[in-house]
Amino acid sequence: MSHYDIAIVGAGIVGATLAAELAPHASVLMLESEDQPGYHSTGRSAAFWSETYGGPAIQPLTSASTAAFAAGGFLQPLGSISIGRAEDEAAIDAFMATFADTDVVLERVHPATLIPGLRDDWVLGVWEPSCAYIDVGGLHGAALGTAKRAGAVLATGAGLQAAERRDGRWRLSTAAGAFTADVLVNAAGAWADPVAALAGAGPLRIQPYRRTVVQMRTDPVAPETLPHVAGINHDFYFKPEAGGRLWLSPSDETPVDPHDCAPEELDVAIAIDRFEQVVDWRVAAVERRWAGLRSFAPDRLPVYGFDADMPGFFWAAGQGGFGIQTAPAAARMAAVMLLGRGEMPAGVDPMRYRPDRFLT
Known part of the structure; x- marks a missing residue:
């Protein structure tokens, strides 16, 4: 049974960009339920980047992603x-x-x-x-390539079937076999709450x-x-x-x-x-x-951070329609939180996206 520091459920744009950030510093497994990553939301994006899209609480993540988009040549002028x-x-x-x-x-x-x-x-x-076209396929493919070159493993057809935390590590059963990991990241998009339920974490009403x-x-x-x-x-x-x-x-x-x-x-x-x-x-x-x-999520902001009640369970969910345009900065933010080191993207406050904001 292969063991990893971090297992990410979902290899769409959120899981892929996060794996690319993490893989140079930790052993990473991406668990993708489909045969091809990005089949659902990522592959059906309207493919535009707008700093106003999602409102002022999303804008810092969008704006902070500009440099990564520009460096990869993933934006083309649109307005x-x-x-x-x-x-x-x-x-x-x-x-x-x-x-x-x-x-x-x-x-x-x-x-x-x-x-x-x-x-x-x-x-x-x-x-x-500033509104622009996004080369979504190029961005997603580049993130997967970066992650793999840094040692990340992609398992396709590997839908999560069960997750149990025992002795400080996750035991994961998937359609592609069994794995263990220290941390489980929920980047399952529309399936975020069902994945949380499999892991024994409470739903956030995604x-x-x-x-x-x-x-x-x-x-x-x-x-x-x-x-x-x-x-x-x-x-x-x-x-x-x-x-x-x-x-x-x-x-x-x-x-x-x-x-x-x-x-x-x-x-x-x-x-x-x-x-x-x-x-x-x-x-x-x-x-x-x-x-x-x-x-x-109920407040229409994404959720990034460790679950308040389930140790070793990290949320990267609720991106709405702006998951692609915020992916580079959001991945960097989440990686800093997961690794406990590194520099947050300029202008981004991770506190506003924490999952424990829903606790009363």
Whole structure:
């Protein structure tokens, strides 16, 4: 039975980047239930990076990840504009005020200057120039490669079946065999609470939500200069993709049990209807549709830290829809907490993400 200092449940973007940080300093095992890492949330990401996405409590992790993204060449310019109608003035003002005390650059603009074919009632806009495309596959692959070169072991088809802590170490039963580890890291995404239950830890009410994305072609063809466009009331977004395609989402959040989810036809129809209320373009073809799971803690902030009641059990869960854009800084933060040494990312306060914040 192979023994490791740290076993990580999940080899999506969170588990992979954390393994890359830990592997030079500890023996690391990644336990991935699927045959291919990143099959669920990581592989179904909308693939954009926005400093405002997730709010001001997420922004420090996003901003602190910039250097790692830039060093790997994983970001490409995109820009984002949040738009509203005249009656949304208060929401626009609140959005601007939310980030007034940060370094995020936001500018009031008229959205018609950036969105061709915009319908006349959309008159309010906030421009976020730093928004960018993320090469999610490149980032995830690089993290897995870094971890493996440093000695980390990836076991696929290794869904956790049982976990028992005895004599200061974890005994782990998986579909790929048995292992032991000193520390067990829960980076299981939508399955975070079920994994905690297997280990005897109490749930943190990590709730998965289904989100739908549609890939389509429009008439006229979406221009390459189009930025990421989002409704100020969080009811849609769309962005251009290669070959004149457009990715569109109704920003749905339907609570579901963790599973390999698929899009609902109603959500696809809602997405297209909302899109057609924004621009006068015709939807020429829907080429593809998919859905992914976004998992949130009750306060919608991620959870990083050792469990308050279960020794040797570490949470790295509840990343919502911003797990990829925060992954480099979050992995560094979690590694410092796990190893008990190292320097925290600049501007990041790990206390706000601790699991014991839910204790009363």
